[in-house]
């Protein structure tokens with residue numbers, strides 16, 4: 586696994602920056618979901634954003650979810666990440682075929698349409714933190730920038746990108762998030778704003794062969810960056826037959842007895858890795874017997 590996130594600060598404690606390479610992770614998502622290029626880009630950008638945000642979580646049990654719902658043909662995306670940066674996600678409609686934008690880029694905002702982005706952070710408290718914004722661009726990075734400003738009051742710059750190859754596999758994928766901390770002075774802020782106006786796209790930098798360290802230097806190289814951590818990123822689905830069985834039990838004994846009598850079998854599907862779990866007559870009877878105890 587070559588995917589990782591670089592976590593660094595710059596200009597003393599003025600800001601922090603996370604740079605991610607997520608090519609293998611997003612390619613795994615493509616293999617699971619057989620997404621068309623525009624949905625590979627939409628899902629990949631969301632996975633990359635979630636991966637970085639997952640790395641910001643403090644505790645091992647914390648879970649971050651980004652849920653996008655739109656009125657476009659792609660309909661939406663759900664992605665989760667934990668602080669070990671295990672990410673997974675799925676598009677509501679994996680195959681969307683729409684024309685490229687006039688600049689030749691995949692039309693992610695056209696695929697998602699108008700809608701909302703909801704960020705849920707389950708931090709082990711009674712109620713999870715929920716922040717919701719309208720999709721301001723539908724291109725994901727701009728939406729996350731808006732989310733950080735609006736819901737978390739943290740001025741941020743977000744860049745996310747996925748380059749899809751001719752054979753539909755993922756050629757490049759990555760991104761960065763820069764956040765200004767309260768101690769940042771105006772000079773650092775305006776310097777960074779200026780930098781953001783002229784910076785190359787993340788996919789261009791990755792495609793030129795730049796690694797996360799080089800991209801970090803490109804963004805904040807003249808502001809004394811200090812690297813703290815290199816965190817591996819992976820696409821990981823934690824579904825097991827045991828977990829799925831629990832979901833089956835949770836529908837209730839009556840419902841389950843009903844299934845046993847009518848269908849004599851049940852199939853449960855994991856959206857994140859597209860795995861089917863089959864439960865036959867014997868299995869269901871077995872579950873009923875065990876849950877009776």
Ligand SMILES: [Zn+2]
Nearest residue numbers: 822824855858
């Ligand atoms: Zn799964």
